[in-house]
Amino acid sequence: MILPKSNLKVKVPPIKIQGIKTKLIPFIACSIKWDGKGTWIEPFMGSGAVGFNIAPERALFSDNNPYLIKFYKDLQDSKFDSQDVREYLISEGEKLSRTPEGADSYYYDVRDRFNKTHDSLDFLFLQRSNFNGMIRFGPHGYNVPFGRKPNRFRPALITKICNQIDWVKYQMQTHDWDFKVCDWKDSLANSTEDDFVYLDPPYIGRSTKYFGSWTDADANDLAFYVNQNLLGGYALSMWYKNKYRTNEHLDLWNGTMLTNEHFYYLGGKEQNRNSVVEALVIKDGYLANQN
Ligand SMILES: C[S@@+](CC[C@H](N)C(=O)[O-])C[C@H]1O[C@@H](n2cnc3c(N)ncnc32)[C@H](O)[C@@H]1O
Incomplete structure:
Protein backbone atom coordinates (compact mmCIF):
# COMPACT_ATOMS: atom_id res chain seq x y z
CA MET A 1 0.00 0.00 0.00
CA ILE A 2 1.24 3.46 -0.85
CA LEU A 3 0.00 6.09 1.55
CA PRO A 4 -1.78 9.09 0.05
CA LYS A 5 0.53 11.98 -0.80
CA SER A 6 0.33 15.59 0.32
CA ASN A 7 -2.62 16.36 -1.95
CA LEU A 8 -4.73 14.15 0.33
CA LYS A 9 -8.04 15.91 0.90
CA VAL A 10 -8.37 15.79 4.66
CA LYS A 11 -11.77 15.07 6.19
CA VAL A 12 -12.72 15.84 9.77
CA PRO A 13 -14.33 13.17 11.98
CA PRO A 14 -17.51 13.86 14.01
CA ILE A 15 -15.87 13.76 17.45
CA LYS A 16 -13.56 16.67 18.23
CA ILE A 17 -10.74 16.43 20.76
CA GLN A 18 -7.86 18.64 21.91
CA GLY A 19 -4.66 17.68 20.10
CA ILE A 20 -6.52 16.55 16.95
CA LYS A 21 -3.99 16.23 14.12
CA ASN A 65 -11.26 6.55 26.86
CA PRO A 66 -14.17 4.06 26.79
CA TYR A 67 -16.70 6.60 25.48
CA LEU A 68 -14.70 7.46 22.37
CA ILE A 69 -14.43 3.79 21.52
CA LYS A 70 -18.07 3.13 22.40
CA PHE A 71 -19.10 5.91 20.01
CA TYR A 72 -17.21 4.37 17.09
CA LYS A 73 -18.22 0.80 17.94
CA ASP A 74 -21.88 1.84 18.16
CA LEU A 75 -21.56 3.44 14.72
CA GLN A 76 -19.84 0.35 13.34
CA ASP A 77 -22.50 -1.93 14.86
CA SER A 78 -25.29 0.23 13.36
CA LYS A 79 -26.66 1.19 16.76
CA PHE A 80 -27.23 4.59 15.15
CA ASP A 81 -26.79 6.15 11.74
CA SER A 82 -26.70 9.67 10.31
CA GLN A 83 -30.51 9.85 10.15
CA ASP A 84 -30.72 9.10 13.90
CA VAL A 85 -28.06 11.76 14.49
CA ARG A 86 -30.02 14.29 12.44
CA GLU A 87 -33.26 13.67 14.35
CA TYR A 88 -31.47 13.67 17.69
CA LEU A 89 -29.57 16.92 17.02
CA ILE A 90 -32.65 18.72 15.70
CA SER A 91 -34.61 17.84 18.82
CA GLU A 92 -31.81 18.26 21.41
CA GLY A 93 -30.43 21.34 19.63
CA GLU A 94 -33.87 22.93 19.83
CA LYS A 95 -33.99 22.33 23.60
CA LEU A 96 -30.51 23.83 23.93
CA SER A 97 -31.54 26.94 22.01
CA ARG A 98 -34.40 27.57 24.46
CA THR A 99 -32.04 27.82 27.47
CA PRO A 100 -29.49 30.49 28.44
CA GLU A 101 -25.70 30.24 28.12
CA GLY A 102 -24.93 29.92 31.84
CA ALA A 103 -25.40 27.25 34.49
CA ASP A 104 -29.05 26.77 33.48
CA SER A 105 -28.12 25.73 29.95
CA TYR A 106 -29.70 22.51 28.69
CA TYR A 107 -26.10 21.47 27.95
CA TYR A 108 -25.72 20.62 31.66
CA ASP A 109 -28.85 18.39 31.58
CA VAL A 110 -27.29 16.43 28.74
CA ARG A 111 -23.98 16.32 30.59
CA ASP A 112 -25.68 14.91 33.73
CA ARG A 113 -27.54 12.38 31.62
CA PHE A 114 -24.34 11.34 29.82
CA ASN A 115 -22.59 10.80 33.14
CA LYS A 116 -25.33 8.30 34.08
CA THR A 117 -25.98 6.52 30.77
CA HIS A 118 -22.85 7.11 28.61
CA ASP A 119 -25.05 7.36 25.56
CA SER A 120 -23.06 7.85 22.34
CA LEU A 121 -25.36 10.50 20.87
CA ASP A 122 -25.15 12.51 24.09
CA PHE A 123 -21.37 12.23 23.85
CA LEU A 124 -21.52 13.61 20.30
CA PHE A 125 -23.81 16.45 21.45
CA LEU A 126 -21.38 17.39 24.24
CA GLN A 127 -18.31 17.26 21.99
CA ARG A 128 -20.00 19.53 19.45
CA SER A 129 -21.30 22.10 21.92
CA ASN A 130 -18.71 22.13 24.71
CA PHE A 131 -15.78 24.47 25.27
CA ASN A 132 -13.27 24.14 22.39
CA GLY A 133 -14.02 20.46 21.62
CA MET A 134 -12.19 19.42 24.78
CA ILE A 135 -12.41 15.99 26.38
CA ARG A 136 -11.83 16.00 30.12
CA PHE A 137 -13.01 13.78 32.95
CA GLY A 138 -12.85 14.31 36.72
CA PRO A 139 -13.91 12.22 39.71
CA HIS A 140 -17.59 12.85 38.86
CA GLY A 141 -17.27 12.11 35.17
CA TYR A 142 -17.27 14.32 32.10
CA ASN A 143 -16.78 17.90 33.27
CA VAL A 144 -16.16 20.14 30.24
CA PRO A 145 -18.24 23.34 30.44
CA PHE A 146 -20.62 24.62 27.79
CA GLY A 147 -18.99 26.43 24.88
CA ARG A 148 -21.66 29.13 24.49
CA LYS A 149 -23.95 29.78 21.46
CA PRO A 150 -27.18 28.01 22.52
CA ASN A 151 -28.44 28.14 18.92
CA ARG A 152 -25.35 26.42 17.49
CA PHE A 153 -27.17 23.35 16.11
CA ARG A 154 -28.37 25.09 12.97
CA PRO A 155 -29.33 23.00 9.89
CA ALA A 156 -25.93 23.60 8.21
CA LEU A 157 -23.98 22.31 11.23
CA ILE A 158 -26.28 19.30 11.63
CA THR A 159 -25.78 18.41 7.95
CA LYS A 160 -22.02 18.82 8.33
CA ILE A 161 -21.97 16.45 11.33
CA CYS A 162 -24.20 13.92 9.50
CA ASN A 163 -21.81 13.97 6.52
CA GLN A 164 -18.92 13.32 8.89
CA ILE A 165 -20.83 10.36 10.36
CA ASP A 166 -21.55 8.97 6.87
CA TRP A 167 -17.90 9.31 5.87
CA VAL A 168 -16.59 7.41 8.93
CA LYS A 169 -19.32 4.76 8.58
CA TYR A 170 -18.39 4.28 4.91
CA GLN A 171 -14.72 3.87 5.85
CA MET A 172 -15.66 1.27 8.47
CA GLN A 173 -17.80 -0.67 6.01
CA THR A 174 -15.12 -0.76 3.33
CA HIS A 175 -12.13 -1.60 5.55
CA ASP A 176 -11.26 -4.20 8.15
CA TRP A 177 -11.10 -2.01 11.24
CA ASP A 178 -11.31 -2.90 14.90
CA PHE A 179 -11.94 -0.58 17.85
CA LYS A 180 -10.81 -1.44 21.36
CA VAL A 181 -10.75 0.21 24.80
C1 LIG B 1 -3.21 13.65 21.52
S1 LIG B 1 -4.66 12.67 21.72
C2 LIG B 1 -4.70 11.80 20.19
C3 LIG B 1 -5.21 12.69 19.08
C4 LIG B 1 -5.46 11.97 17.78
N1 LIG B 1 -4.24 11.59 17.11
C5 LIG B 1 -6.29 12.85 16.86
O1 LIG B 1 -5.82 13.30 15.79
O2 LIG B 1 -7.46 13.11 17.22
C6 LIG B 1 -4.14 11.47 22.88
C7 LIG B 1 -5.13 10.34 23.16
O3 LIG B 1 -4.48 9.40 24.00
C8 LIG B 1 -5.44 8.84 24.88
N2 LIG B 1 -4.70 8.24 26.01
C9 LIG B 1 -4.15 8.88 27.09
N3 LIG B 1 -3.52 8.00 27.89
C10 LIG B 1 -3.66 6.77 27.31
C11 LIG B 1 -3.21 5.45 27.65
N4 LIG B 1 -2.49 5.22 28.77
N5 LIG B 1 -3.52 4.42 26.81
C12 LIG B 1 -4.27 4.64 25.70
N6 LIG B 1 -4.72 5.86 25.33
C13 LIG B 1 -4.42 6.93 26.12
C14 LIG B 1 -6.34 10.00 25.23
O4 LIG B 1 -7.61 9.53 25.69
C15 LIG B 1 -6.40 10.77 23.90
O5 LIG B 1 -7.54 10.35 23.17
Whole structure:
Protein backbone atom coordinates (compact mmCIF):
# COMPACT_ATOMS: atom_id res chain seq x y z
CA MET A 1 0.00 0.00 0.00
CA ILE A 2 1.24 3.46 -0.85
CA LEU A 3 0.00 6.09 1.55
CA PRO A 4 -1.78 9.09 0.05
CA LYS A 5 0.53 11.98 -0.80
CA SER A 6 0.33 15.59 0.32
CA ASN A 7 -2.62 16.36 -1.95
CA LEU A 8 -4.73 14.15 0.33
CA LYS A 9 -8.04 15.91 0.90
CA VAL A 10 -8.37 15.79 4.66
CA LYS A 11 -11.77 15.07 6.19
CA VAL A 12 -12.72 15.84 9.77
CA PRO A 13 -14.33 13.17 11.98
CA PRO A 14 -17.51 13.86 14.01
CA ILE A 15 -15.87 13.76 17.45
CA LYS A 16 -13.56 16.67 18.23
CA ILE A 17 -10.74 16.43 20.76
CA GLN A 18 -7.86 18.64 21.91
CA GLY A 19 -4.66 17.68 20.10
CA ILE A 20 -6.52 16.55 16.95
CA LYS A 21 -3.99 16.23 14.12
CA THR A 22 -6.21 17.35 11.23
CA LYS A 23 -3.75 19.99 10.01
CA LEU A 24 -0.77 17.62 10.17
CA ILE A 25 -2.31 14.69 8.30
CA PRO A 26 -0.83 15.44 4.84
CA PHE A 27 2.60 15.89 6.48
CA ILE A 28 2.23 12.60 8.39
CA ALA A 29 0.81 10.69 5.43
CA CYS A 30 3.48 11.68 2.97
CA SER A 31 6.37 11.14 5.42
CA ILE A 32 5.69 7.44 6.08
CA LYS A 33 6.69 4.54 3.86
CA TRP A 34 4.81 1.33 4.65
CA ASP A 35 3.64 -1.49 2.39
CA GLY A 36 0.30 -1.90 4.20
CA LYS A 37 0.68 -5.70 4.48
CA GLY A 38 -0.01 -5.77 8.21
CA THR A 39 -2.23 -3.73 10.51
CA TRP A 40 -2.16 0.01 11.11
CA ILE A 41 -2.22 0.34 14.91
CA GLU A 42 -3.25 3.60 16.55
CA PRO A 43 -3.07 3.13 20.35
CA PHE A 44 -3.95 6.80 21.07
CA MET A 45 -6.69 7.19 18.49
CA GLY A 46 -8.45 10.26 19.96
CA SER A 47 -10.73 11.51 17.18
CA GLY A 48 -9.31 8.89 14.78
CA ALA A 49 -8.61 11.66 12.26
CA VAL A 50 -5.20 10.32 11.19
CA GLY A 51 -6.09 6.68 10.51
CA PHE A 52 -9.55 7.48 9.12
CA ASN A 53 -7.93 9.69 6.45
CA ILE A 54 -4.98 7.41 5.69
CA ALA A 55 -7.52 4.58 5.44
CA PRO A 56 -5.34 1.45 5.75
CA GLU A 57 -6.96 -1.84 4.76
CA ARG A 58 -6.60 -3.29 8.27
CA ALA A 59 -6.47 -1.21 11.45
CA LEU A 60 -6.70 -1.43 15.20
CA PHE A 61 -7.87 1.85 16.72
CA SER A 62 -7.67 1.99 20.49
CA ASP A 63 -7.77 4.48 23.33
CA ASN A 64 -8.21 4.27 27.08
CA ASN A 65 -11.26 6.55 26.86
CA PRO A 66 -14.17 4.06 26.79
CA TYR A 67 -16.70 6.60 25.48
CA LEU A 68 -14.70 7.46 22.37
CA ILE A 69 -14.43 3.79 21.52
CA LYS A 70 -18.07 3.13 22.40
CA PHE A 71 -19.10 5.91 20.01
CA TYR A 72 -17.21 4.37 17.09
CA LYS A 73 -18.22 0.80 17.94
CA ASP A 74 -21.88 1.84 18.16
CA LEU A 75 -21.56 3.44 14.72
CA GLN A 76 -19.84 0.35 13.34
CA ASP A 77 -22.50 -1.93 14.86
CA SER A 78 -25.29 0.23 13.36
CA LYS A 79 -26.66 1.19 16.76
CA PHE A 80 -27.23 4.59 15.15
CA ASP A 81 -26.79 6.15 11.74
CA SER A 82 -26.70 9.67 10.31
CA GLN A 83 -30.51 9.85 10.15
CA ASP A 84 -30.72 9.10 13.90
CA VAL A 85 -28.06 11.76 14.49
CA ARG A 86 -30.02 14.29 12.44
CA GLU A 87 -33.26 13.67 14.35
CA TYR A 88 -31.47 13.67 17.69
CA LEU A 89 -29.57 16.92 17.02
CA ILE A 90 -32.65 18.72 15.70
CA SER A 91 -34.61 17.84 18.82
CA GLU A 92 -31.81 18.26 21.41
CA GLY A 93 -30.43 21.34 19.63
CA GLU A 94 -33.87 22.93 19.83
CA LYS A 95 -33.99 22.33 23.60
CA LEU A 96 -30.51 23.83 23.93
CA SER A 97 -31.54 26.94 22.01
CA ARG A 98 -34.40 27.57 24.46
CA THR A 99 -32.04 27.82 27.47
CA PRO A 100 -29.49 30.49 28.44
CA GLU A 101 -25.70 30.24 28.12
CA GLY A 102 -24.93 29.92 31.84
CA ALA A 103 -25.40 27.25 34.49
CA ASP A 104 -29.05 26.77 33.48
CA SER A 105 -28.12 25.73 29.95
CA TYR A 106 -29.70 22.51 28.69
CA TYR A 107 -26.10 21.47 27.95
CA TYR A 108 -25.72 20.62 31.66
CA ASP A 109 -28.85 18.39 31.58
CA VAL A 110 -27.29 16.43 28.74
CA ARG A 111 -23.98 16.32 30.59
CA ASP A 112 -25.68 14.91 33.73
CA ARG A 113 -27.54 12.38 31.62
CA PHE A 114 -24.34 11.34 29.82
CA ASN A 115 -22.59 10.80 33.14
CA LYS A 116 -25.33 8.30 34.08
CA THR A 117 -25.98 6.52 30.77
CA HIS A 118 -22.85 7.11 28.61
CA ASP A 119 -25.05 7.36 25.56
CA SER A 120 -23.06 7.85 22.34
CA LEU A 121 -25.36 10.50 20.87
CA ASP A 122 -25.15 12.51 24.09
CA PHE A 123 -21.37 12.23 23.85
CA LEU A 124 -21.52 13.61 20.30
CA PHE A 125 -23.81 16.45 21.45
CA LEU A 126 -21.38 17.39 24.24
CA GLN A 127 -18.31 17.26 21.99
CA ARG A 128 -20.00 19.53 19.45
CA SER A 129 -21.30 22.10 21.92
CA ASN A 130 -18.71 22.13 24.71
CA PHE A 131 -15.78 24.47 25.27
CA ASN A 132 -13.27 24.14 22.39
CA GLY A 133 -14.02 20.46 21.62
CA MET A 134 -12.19 19.42 24.78
CA ILE A 135 -12.41 15.99 26.38
CA ARG A 136 -11.83 16.00 30.12
CA PHE A 137 -13.01 13.78 32.95
CA GLY A 138 -12.85 14.31 36.72
CA PRO A 139 -13.91 12.22 39.71
CA HIS A 140 -17.59 12.85 38.86
CA GLY A 141 -17.27 12.11 35.17
CA TYR A 142 -17.27 14.32 32.10
CA ASN A 143 -16.78 17.90 33.27
CA VAL A 144 -16.16 20.14 30.24
CA PRO A 145 -18.24 23.34 30.44
CA PHE A 146 -20.62 24.62 27.79
CA GLY A 147 -18.99 26.43 24.88
CA ARG A 148 -21.66 29.13 24.49
CA LYS A 149 -23.95 29.78 21.46
CA PRO A 150 -27.18 28.01 22.52
CA ASN A 151 -28.44 28.14 18.92
CA ARG A 152 -25.35 26.42 17.49
CA PHE A 153 -27.17 23.35 16.11
CA ARG A 154 -28.37 25.09 12.97
CA PRO A 155 -29.33 23.00 9.89
CA ALA A 156 -25.93 23.60 8.21
CA LEU A 157 -23.98 22.31 11.23
CA ILE A 158 -26.28 19.30 11.63
CA THR A 159 -25.78 18.41 7.95
CA LYS A 160 -22.02 18.82 8.33
CA ILE A 161 -21.97 16.45 11.33
CA CYS A 162 -24.20 13.92 9.50
CA ASN A 163 -21.81 13.97 6.52
CA GLN A 164 -18.92 13.32 8.89
CA ILE A 165 -20.83 10.36 10.36
CA ASP A 166 -21.55 8.97 6.87
CA TRP A 167 -17.90 9.31 5.87
CA VAL A 168 -16.59 7.41 8.93
CA LYS A 169 -19.32 4.76 8.58
CA TYR A 170 -18.39 4.28 4.91
CA GLN A 171 -14.72 3.87 5.85
CA MET A 172 -15.66 1.27 8.47
CA GLN A 173 -17.80 -0.67 6.01
CA THR A 174 -15.12 -0.76 3.33
CA HIS A 175 -12.13 -1.60 5.55
CA ASP A 176 -11.26 -4.20 8.15
CA TRP A 177 -11.10 -2.01 11.24
CA ASP A 178 -11.31 -2.90 14.90
CA PHE A 179 -11.94 -0.58 17.85
CA LYS A 180 -10.81 -1.44 21.36
CA VAL A 181 -10.75 0.21 24.80
CA CYS A 182 -7.34 -0.46 26.28
CA ASP A 183 -4.10 0.94 27.53
CA TRP A 184 -1.53 1.56 24.76
CA LYS A 185 0.60 -1.38 25.90
CA ASP A 186 -2.24 -3.86 25.32
CA SER A 187 -2.79 -2.68 21.77
CA LEU A 188 0.90 -3.19 20.96
CA ALA A 189 1.23 -6.57 22.69
CA ASN A 190 0.55 -8.72 19.60
CA SER A 191 1.93 -6.41 16.92
CA THR A 192 4.08 -7.99 14.21
CA GLU A 193 6.86 -6.88 11.90
CA ASP A 194 4.31 -6.21 9.14
CA ASP A 195 2.40 -3.67 11.26
CA PHE A 196 2.81 0.07 11.43
CA VAL A 197 2.09 1.96 14.66
CA TYR A 198 1.16 5.62 14.71
CA LEU A 199 1.75 7.03 18.20
CA ASP A 200 0.12 10.27 19.28
CA PRO A 201 0.24 10.21 23.09
CA PRO A 202 -0.69 13.23 25.22
CA TYR A 203 2.16 15.70 24.93
CA ILE A 204 4.77 15.37 27.67
CA GLY A 205 5.09 18.32 30.04
CA ARG A 206 1.64 19.73 29.32
CA SER A 207 -1.20 19.46 31.76
CA THR A 208 -3.63 18.24 29.12
CA LYS A 209 -6.14 15.90 30.74
CA TYR A 210 -8.03 13.43 28.58
CA PHE A 211 -9.50 10.41 30.33
CA GLY A 212 -6.75 9.75 32.87
CA SER A 213 -3.39 11.22 33.68
CA TRP A 214 -0.26 11.06 31.51
CA THR A 215 2.94 11.51 33.45
CA ASP A 216 6.57 11.92 32.38
CA ALA A 217 7.08 8.33 33.57
CA ASP A 218 4.33 7.13 31.19
CA ALA A 219 5.96 8.98 28.30
CA ASN A 220 9.37 7.46 29.09
CA ASP A 221 7.85 3.99 29.50
CA LEU A 222 6.33 4.28 26.02
CA ALA A 223 9.69 5.26 24.50
CA PHE A 224 11.54 2.38 26.19
CA TYR A 225 8.86 -0.14 25.27
CA VAL A 226 8.81 0.91 21.62
CA ASN A 227 12.60 0.92 21.32
CA GLN A 228 12.91 -2.53 22.85
CA ASN A 229 9.83 -4.43 21.71
CA LEU A 230 8.27 -3.06 18.56
CA LEU A 231 8.97 -5.33 15.58
CA GLY A 232 7.35 -3.24 12.85
CA GLY A 233 7.42 0.43 11.93
CA TYR A 234 6.29 3.41 13.88
CA ALA A 235 5.89 7.16 13.77
CA LEU A 236 5.57 9.34 16.86
CA SER A 237 3.94 12.77 16.97
CA MET A 238 5.32 15.04 19.70
CA TRP A 239 6.06 18.69 20.27
CA TYR A 240 9.66 19.56 19.43
CA LYS A 241 10.15 23.13 20.61
CA ASN A 242 8.47 26.40 21.40
CA LYS A 243 10.04 29.78 21.92
CA TYR A 244 11.09 28.85 25.46
CA ARG A 245 12.58 25.37 25.19
CA THR A 246 13.31 22.21 23.24
CA ASN A 247 11.71 18.91 24.22
CA GLU A 248 14.50 16.75 25.67
CA HIS A 249 12.23 13.72 25.90
CA LEU A 250 12.74 13.25 22.15
CA ASP A 251 16.33 12.18 22.89
CA LEU A 252 14.85 8.85 24.05
CA TRP A 253 13.46 8.06 20.62
CA ASN A 254 15.33 6.41 17.73
CA GLY A 255 14.79 7.20 14.08
CA THR A 256 14.58 10.26 11.87
CA MET A 257 12.92 13.41 13.14
CA LEU A 258 10.99 15.63 10.76
CA THR A 259 9.48 18.90 11.91
CA ASN A 260 6.64 21.06 10.78
CA GLU A 261 5.80 24.40 12.35
CA HIS A 262 2.18 25.03 13.26
CA PHE A 263 0.13 27.14 15.62
CA TYR A 264 -0.91 25.89 19.03
CA TYR A 265 -4.09 27.61 20.13
CA LEU A 266 -3.82 28.59 23.77
CA GLY A 267 -6.66 31.05 23.77
CA GLY A 268 -9.15 32.81 21.62
CA LYS A 269 -6.99 35.85 21.00
CA GLU A 270 -4.33 36.01 18.30
CA GLN A 271 -1.65 37.26 20.72
CA ASN A 272 -2.20 34.19 22.95
CA ARG A 273 -1.34 31.76 20.18
CA ASN A 274 2.14 30.36 20.63
CA SER A 275 4.01 28.86 17.77
CA VAL A 276 5.07 25.26 18.44
CA VAL A 277 7.25 23.15 16.21
CA GLU A 278 5.83 19.66 15.86
CA ALA A 279 8.07 16.62 15.50
CA LEU A 280 7.35 13.41 13.67
CA VAL A 281 9.87 10.70 14.59
CA ILE A 282 9.93 7.84 12.10
CA LYS A 283 11.66 4.54 12.67
CA ASP A 284 14.58 3.87 10.33
CA GLY A 285 13.43 2.11 7.17
CA TYR A 286 9.95 3.68 7.19
CA LEU A 287 10.76 7.19 6.03
CA ALA A 288 9.26 8.06 2.66
CA ASN A 289 11.47 9.61 0.02
CA GLN A 290 11.53 13.30 0.92
CA ASN A 291 11.98 14.62 -2.67
C1 LIG B 1 -3.21 13.65 21.52
S1 LIG B 1 -4.66 12.67 21.72
C2 LIG B 1 -4.70 11.80 20.19
C3 LIG B 1 -5.21 12.69 19.08
C4 LIG B 1 -5.46 11.97 17.78
N1 LIG B 1 -4.24 11.59 17.11
C5 LIG B 1 -6.29 12.85 16.86
O1 LIG B 1 -5.82 13.30 15.79
O2 LIG B 1 -7.46 13.11 17.22
C6 LIG B 1 -4.14 11.47 22.88
C7 LIG B 1 -5.13 10.34 23.16
O3 LIG B 1 -4.48 9.40 24.00
C8 LIG B 1 -5.44 8.84 24.88
N2 LIG B 1 -4.70 8.24 26.01
C9 LIG B 1 -4.15 8.88 27.09
N3 LIG B 1 -3.52 8.00 27.89
C10 LIG B 1 -3.66 6.77 27.31
C11 LIG B 1 -3.21 5.45 27.65
N4 LIG B 1 -2.49 5.22 28.77
N5 LIG B 1 -3.52 4.42 26.81
C12 LIG B 1 -4.27 4.64 25.70
N6 LIG B 1 -4.72 5.86 25.33
C13 LIG B 1 -4.42 6.93 26.12
C14 LIG B 1 -6.34 10.00 25.23
O4 LIG B 1 -7.61 9.53 25.69
C15 LIG B 1 -6.40 10.77 23.90
O5 LIG B 1 -7.54 10.35 23.17
